[in-house]
Amino acid sequence: MIKILNLKKEFGENQVLNGVTATLVEGNVYGIVGENGSGKTTLFRCLAGIENYKGEIEYDGGMLKNELGLLLTEPFFMTKITGLEYLKFMCQARSIDPDNLLERNVFDLPLNRYAETYSTGMKKKLALTAILLQENSVFILDEPFNGVDIQSNILISEIILKLKALNKTIILSSHIFSTLSDTCDQIFLLKKGKFSNPILKHEYVELEKSMKEETVLKRLDKLGLK
Amino acid sequence: MIKYYFQLQFTRQVRKLRDFGVNPIFASLAILALFVIGSNLLMAKTEFGGHILLIVSMSWLFPLTVKRRNDFLKSSMSLIQYFRIRIIENTIISIPILIVFLVFQEWILIITLLFLSTIIAIRVFSFSSNYTFPIPRPFSEFPFEFSVGLRKTYLVILGSYILLFIAIKVGNPNLGVFSLLLLLLTCISFYGIPENEIYVWVYKSNAKKFLFHKMKFAVFFSSLIIAPTSIFLLIFFKAQVLILACFIALGYVFLLVVILLKYSTFPREVPLPKGLLVGFSLLFPPLLLALIPYFYNQSIRSLKIILHD
Structure with a gap:
């Protein structure tokens, strides 16, 4: 279980996270939604311990960092390193010696090519494969569906559900509402640096409707399209 | 515009x-x-x-x-x-x-x-495009510094071997030592720029173990790179054994110092004054006695934050 208590993060005068509190239980998929710049990625970086923060993050499974698979929006790849070498590196960093790496290449990536030459979607798939091979207990997936082809999107959704069945904790953000409603047990709306009350499956239709109203009706007219 | x-x-x-x-x-x-x-x-x-x-x-x-x-x-x-x-x-x-x-x-x-x-x-041609064919490297998958470094600097390494060949052919030990120094500097350069913090964060290790792991492999793989040159120099310029040994030892010391220097400010780049200190220690090596423990302590402190040690 992960307990986030009154998490705060500011960049200068910009208070990005202003008291985020939540309890995340294993075997569940949690969706985080919020506008661009609302602090989702900052929250993920705080959970991963890459950013300093105020407040508390408690994890009862040991050191969270060592059990965490982190997929960032734009995964970073060193130049001149092949996909296969990246996977091996990521596994070795967690002291895991995976068997049949080539057979476990579920996205059929050209692993003998330099990772830097991959397309955006391929890079995301490579980074996702790496954290899956690491056998983590907790997964943070920041926009896992972005830039990825339809077939892979379906596969990623299935992977998330499989991880849930394996009693893992999954936290994901997405701007595609259907991907969240298909996979998440609860959704948190991150607004003004705080989480809303958790929104449960039966409330998703209402949530989507209210988000559409706020985004479309209130703002479209401002554009003054002609 | x-x-x-x-x-x-x-x-x-x-x-x-x-x-x-x-x-x-x-x-x-x-x-x-x-x-x-x-x-x-x-x-x-x-x-x-x-x-x-x-x-x-x-x-x-x-x-x-x-x-x-x-x-x-x-x-x-x-x-x-x-x-x-x-x-x-x-x-x-x-x-x-x-x-x-x-x-x-x-x-x-x-x-x-x-x-x-x-x-x-x-530019009707490209000097530095991304090769789609990965250049093979004789190392195992880690440390990545050597796989990446070798692919970026293989021409320098080849050049140093050519210099070695010329040195042996014309009987010039100084050129031979220069080719060795070029190799050592190349290995040191692999540690010049800090990697993305995720590549450290991902390790399930503590700061001390991580640092020693990096240093152990740096010395081991550098030895593999300089071994052929060192052997040929020892065979053809026997009289220079002492000088060669001194240069190799100094090369290893600086390799370790540069690793410590890199992690002392990690994940930020090394500020110039610190780099100059290391440069100055080339002229005045006793300075290293103070710099090594200083950088070591700072490295441990920086890595502890990233590795949650």
Whole structure:
């Protein structure tokens, strides 16, 4: 279980996270939604311990960092390193010696090519494969569906559900509402640096409707399209 | 548009120097002074100084041919603007060396440099594109520094082997030692720039173990790279054994110091004053006795934060 208590993060005068509190239980998929710049990625970086923060993050499974698979929006790849070498590196960093790496290449990536030459979607798939091979207990997936082809999107959704069945904790953000409603047990709306009350499956239709109203009706007219 | 582009480039350079921890004016003057002294010595004291400077100018011009950068420029402006910018920036970069050639009346080199800088600017070919075929490397998958480093510097390593061959052929031990130093410097350069913090964060390890893991593999793989050169030097220049041993030992010490230096400020880049301290310790090695424990403690502190140790 992960307990986030009154998490705060500011960049200068910009208070990005202003008291985020939540309890995340294993075997569940949690969706985080919020506008661009609302602090989702900052929250993920705080959970991963890459950013300093105020407040508390408690994890009862040991050191969270060592059990965490982190997929960032734009995964970073060193130049001149092949996909296969990246996977091996990521596994070795967690002291895991995976068997049949080539057979476990579920996205059929050209692993003998330099990772830097991959397309955006391929890079995301490579980074996702790496954290899956690491056998983590907790997964943070920041926009896992972005830039990825339809077939892979379906596969990623299935992977998330499989991880849930394996009693893992999954936290994901997405701007595609259907991907969240298909996979998440609860959704948190991150607004003004705080989480809303958790929104449960039966409330998703209402949530989507209210988000559409706020985004479309209130703002479209401002554009003054002609 | 073109004026604004160069204003931006100027601002970038100033920011880079500031981020490096130095005053831009002071740094520019220092670089200028170093260039004037260095190029003068090179031209006056060596036979092929002009040719070396020509190679130096190419090493400044080639990075501007990177495909991603040029694709970006082409997509954001008209082709005429793009070629203007490329020709102007290549000329600006070539000016210092052109002045040196002018002072030493090296007319052929002036024409060669102008010709090459224009050709590189219109660039019908790419000097530094991404190879799709990975260059094989003799190391296992880790540490990544050596796989990546070897692929980036394999030409330098090949060059050092050619120098070794020439040294043996003409019986010049100094050139042989130089080829060895070139290899050691190449290995050290693999640790010059900090990796993305995720590549440290991902380790399930504590700070001390992580640091020793990095240092152990750095020494091991560097030894693999310098082994052929060292063996040939010991066979063909037996009288220089002591000098060679000293250089190799010093090379290993500096390799470890650079690793400690990199992680002492991790994930930030090493500020210039710290780099200068290490540079100064080359002239005054006892300084290392103070620097090593100092950088070690700072590295442990930085890594503890990233590794949650």
